Amino acid sequence: MVLENAPLDFLTWLFGGAGEIGALPRFLVTVLVLAVLALLVGFLTALVRYGPLKAGDLTYRVVTNGIAELARTSPRRIWAIARLAIKESFRRRVIVALVVFFLILLFAGWFLKTDYRQPAKLLLSFILTATTYLVLMIALLLSAFSLPNDFKSKTIYTVVTKPVRAGDIVLGRILGFTIVGTVMLAIMSLFGYLFVVRTLYHTHEVDVSRLEEVVDADGNVVGKTGRTTLNDYHRHEVELDADGNDRALSTNEHYHTIENTGTPDEPKYVVSGPEGFLRARVPQYGKLRFLDRRGAPAPRGISVGNEWTYRSFIEGGSAAAAVWLLDGVNDSSLRTDPEGKKYLPLELIVRVFRSYKGNIEEGIQGSIRLRNPDNPNVKSNEDIFTAKDASINTFDIPVKLYNGQKEIDLLKDLVTKDGRLEVVVQCLDSSQYYGFAQPDLYLRLPDASPTWNYVKAQIGIWVQMVLVIAIAVTASTLLNGPVAMLFTVSFILLGFFREFFVNVATGKQVGGGPVESLVRLVTQKNMITKLDQSFGVQLMKWIDWVLRQAMLSLAQVLPDFRSLSTVDYVAYGFNIPTNKISQDVVVTAAYVLGLCIIGYFCLRTREVAK
Amino acid sequence: MAGETVVETRALTKVYRDFWGRQKVRALKALDLEIKQGEVFGLLGPNGSGKTTTIKLLLGLLFPTEGQALVFGKDATDVSKNHRIGYLPEESYLYRFLNADETLDFYGRLFDIPHDELKRRIDNLVRLVGLERARKRQLKEYSKGMTRRIGLAQALINEPELILLDEPTSGLDPIGTREMKDLILRLKDEGKTIVMCSHLLADVQDVCDRIAILHQGELKELGRVDALLTVADVTQIRGRNLSPQCQDEIRQVIERNQGELVSVEHPTTTLEELFLTIVRDSEARPGRRAVVTDSQPAASQN
Numbered sequence: 051m052v053l054e055n056a057p058l059d060f061l062t063w064l065f066g067g068a069g070e071i072g073a074l075p076r077f078l079v080t081v082l083v084l085a086v087l088a089l090l091v092g093f094l095t096a097l098v099r100y101g102p103l104k105a106g107d108l109t110y111r112v113v114t115n116g117i118a119e120l121a122r123t124s125p126r127r128i129w130a131i132a133r134l135a136i137k138e139s140f141r142r143r144v145i146v147a148l149v150v151f152f153l154i155l156l157f158a159g160w161f162l163k164t165d166y167r168q169p170a171k172l173l174l175s176f177i178l179t180a181t182t183y184l185v186l187m188i189a190l191l192l193s194a195f196s197l198p199n200d201f202k203s204k205t206i207y208t209v210v211t212k213p214v215r216a217g218d219i220v221l222g223r224i225l226g227f228t229i230v231g232t233v234m235l236a237i238m239s240l241f242g243y244l245f246v247v248r249t250l251y252h253t254h255e256v257d258v259s260r261l262e263e264v265v266d267a268d269g270n271v272v273g274k275t276g277r278t279t280l281n282d283y284h285r286h287e288v289e290l291d292a293d294g295n296d297r298a299l300s301t302n303e304h305y306h307t308i309e310n311t312g313t314p315d316e317p318k319y320v321v322s323g324p325e326g327f328l329r330a331r332v333p334q335y336g337k338l339r340f341l342d343r344r345g346a347p348a349p350r351g352i353s354v355g356n357e358w359t360y361r362s363f364i365e366g367g368s369a370a371a372a373v374w375l376l377d378g379v380n381d382s383s384l385r386t387d388p389e390g391k392k393y394l395p396l397e398l399i400v401r402v403f404r405s406y407k408g409n410i411e412e413g414i415q416g417s418i419r420l421r422n423p424d425n426p427n428v429k430s431n432e433d434i435f436t437a438k439d440a441s442i443n444t445f446d447i448p449v450k451l452y453n454g455q456k457e458i459d460l461l462k463d464l465v466t467k468d469g470r471l472e473v474v475v476q477c478l479d480s481s482q483y484y485g486f487a488q489p490d491l492y493l494r495l496p497d498a499s500p501t502w503n504y505v506k507a508q509i510g511i512w513v514q515m516v517l518v519i520a521i522a523v524t525a526s527t528l529l530n531g532p533v534a535m536l537f538t539v540s541f542i543l544l545g546f547f548r549e550f551f552v553n554v555a556t557g558k559q560v561g562g563g564p565v566e567s568l569v570r571l572v573t574q575k576n577m578i579t580k581l582d583q584s585f586g587v588q589l590m591k592w593i594d595w596v597l598r599q600a601m602l603s604l605a606q607v608l609p610d611f612r613s614l615s616t617v618d619y620v621a622y623g624f625n626i627p628t629n630k631i632s633q634d635v636v637v638t639a640a641y642v643l644g645l646c647i648i649g650y651f652c653l654r655t656r657e658v659a660k
Numbered sequence: 661m662a663g664e665t666v667v668e669t670r671a672l673t674k675v676y677r678d679f680w681g682r683q684k685v686r687a688l689k690a691l692d693l694e695i696k697q698g699e700v701f702g703l704l705g706p707n708g709s710g711k712t713t714t715i716k717l718l719l720g721l722l723f724p725t726e727g728q729a730l731v732f733g734k735d736a737t738d739v740s741k742n743h744r745i746g747y748l749p750e751e752s753y754l755y756r757f758l759n760a761d762e763t764l765d766f767y768g769r770l771f772d773i774p775h776d777e778l779k780r781r782i783d784n785l786v787r788l789v790g791l792e793r794a795r796k797r798q799l800k801e802y803s804k805g806m807t808r809r810i811g812l813a814q815a816l817i818n819e820p821e822l823i824l825l826d827e828p829t830s831g832l833d834p835i836g837t838r839e840m841k842d843l844i845l846r847l848k849d850e851g852k853t854i855v856m857c858s859h860l861l862a863d864v865q866d867v868c869d870r871i872a873i874l875h876q877g878e879l880k881e882l883g884r885v886d887a888l889l890t891v892a893d894v895t896q897i898r899g900r901n902l903s904p905q906c907q908d909e910i911r912q913v914i915e916r917n918q919g920e921l922v923s924v925e926h927p928t929t930t931l932e933e934l935f936l937t938i939v940r941d942s943e944a945r946p947g948r949r950a951v952v953t954d955s956q957p958a959a960s961q962n
Binding site for chain 1: 716719720721722723739740742743745747749751753754755757758762766767769770771772811814818
């Protein structure tokens, strides 16, 4: 699970602080700049057509009328238009999309196997992505074609000659399509959830013939071990206590509980359905630093050749290490297991890079230990573990640890007074590498509700849908149907690749701006070849500079679509911070507001009967 | 408030330009019009003379290139004037997936008419235009006449003071035309102002008080119908049961007074009257009708 930018606290995000400009000031500045620009452009076009006096009068009247009319938007009229949009959608057979969704579910049931090591991740990711694409497509098709259809069939004449403000028309349509989309989304998400739960459901039986008794030091039977039958392409190891109850151990992300409904002498084992598939982990992250193979601090680990530099690697069999500094560790961070013992729940995501294949069935060995950040000599003994690539390893650190032979206490000795704790991870197999990024180690706080997490993911999809509807309706006030659709799609795509777009605009991307990269393409020079210093090249660079400024300005209004998607959180089983959802909702509301105003002016200045 | 100017255009000009700003069509050239409250005003002209353009300029659907269009004293592009006007477009552009009730309900809501009042008006209007039996059918199943009628109903939903009709009788059968004309006269009796444009001259003649004739965007004639159409120098006398001797005597009187006898003949009723009479009869008494055969030509007087 990749977390490139941790979400900021809501108020810091909104108003600014800690070195970041707040979202609200940025929004106001953007609105102001856009308004001034629009005014200027409008005045200049009027100037060209009518001369200075009339142009000034026209601009003034448009502005004052606009503000007066915007203030007079009537909720009743907006609702009337919204109802019309809803009726139009249903009579245009938008239900067909639901049929498509159910067809997808049907086929998914046949083709998606649950023998995959992480079935929940596959199913959830599939369902959520399918829902997202379907909902966005419906929203796009409905919104982009509705208003242009009105213009083409001239039904707009009968509407515009009623006392309807242009703002009512735009906002009413956005509201109507949002309601339709929300209903579709709700139905799809409900059935998607049921589908996931049903597909994941399976049970096993205890393989009685293979049960072995576990004997303690005194010769008493304290339990049994064995395994379950092979169902759904996997089996579990089984641990039973003396009465025959306990659990089938975790494999493929889930476990089962076993109950003995018979007597201890004549046991009849009943295995429950799968548990633990749907989780919403709440991680508390720390800060990562690396030590190189000699043990000296290094800014990053080794690069093993990945272009994506999110993770860096430590070499096995050397003093290289990844060291996390956790903060805020105290007694409330500890959890109690069913037997009453307290432990510190740590989880570690490990990426493995093998420089030789070795035994691919076994993982690569590594070690983890805890340390006092102020006093590095106070540390726990190494805990050896085996990690396979992209696995999540859970460590339940007990309170009582050992430093060599000496017994130490986790909270009193290893954690500093202000709650800091260091975790040191090393790789043991030489010539093999472990890769880490900062969010790969975390303290696991009590889980949040997975159902609520699923709902939050749906809210994330809803937010994307509202954005698409708003952009499409605004585009359709000026453009005809297919062009409005293309415009919206390009807007969204640009939003998806916004980071790359900004990198090109600021010059951080190797290979220059748009014109230069085109030239390089055509002359077959790669990104880092130096170009001759001819006049043509200079001219090209100047044009690029202008274009890049335009791109930078455009990037200010592009929505960051990629960060709006929360599918990964749910698929990997992490809690979506409520913070993030509230930020996304506020951002979308800001976009809808701005787009409505733009749509109003576009519609108002358009000659309806042209 | 009779005599107040409802619609006024001052040097209203509309030039359609193409994308590059070059002139394509001069649709309207410096039109000056004044329409007073309570009159039925007809805009006449051949196709392409600028009638529909004028109506669209008055509604704010088009912006004037030069000059001004004022409705109720306010600029035509002011949205607030729409509270007091009704518009029946040329082809009744309505949403085809709604039925009659939903259509009137939708447009009524746009006027902020209170719910109960709206229901009452919808019932009245549906009955007025004779669409009770088709209330719940979607508009896409309507015939042309029915679409015109629901179009008229939505134009009247807000009980407007000014009604603009674009070709109200074109495409209607004689019954529908008669009903439309009756309705226009009724609205006039209620004190409403009606502006209609048409190229069906007979219909305009029947209902309008004043007319304007446009040709190629210019106003060619403006005035009251009766004043314009009266032939001042001919007198028409109609009498019943005039014997041939009486007719001879009248002829002599005219000759003695140096008048010119233009014609003596039986006046004709209109084809419309005949048609409507036959249809009404047929609805009252279905079945074969006794047809007067053509074997004996009627004795003609000369």
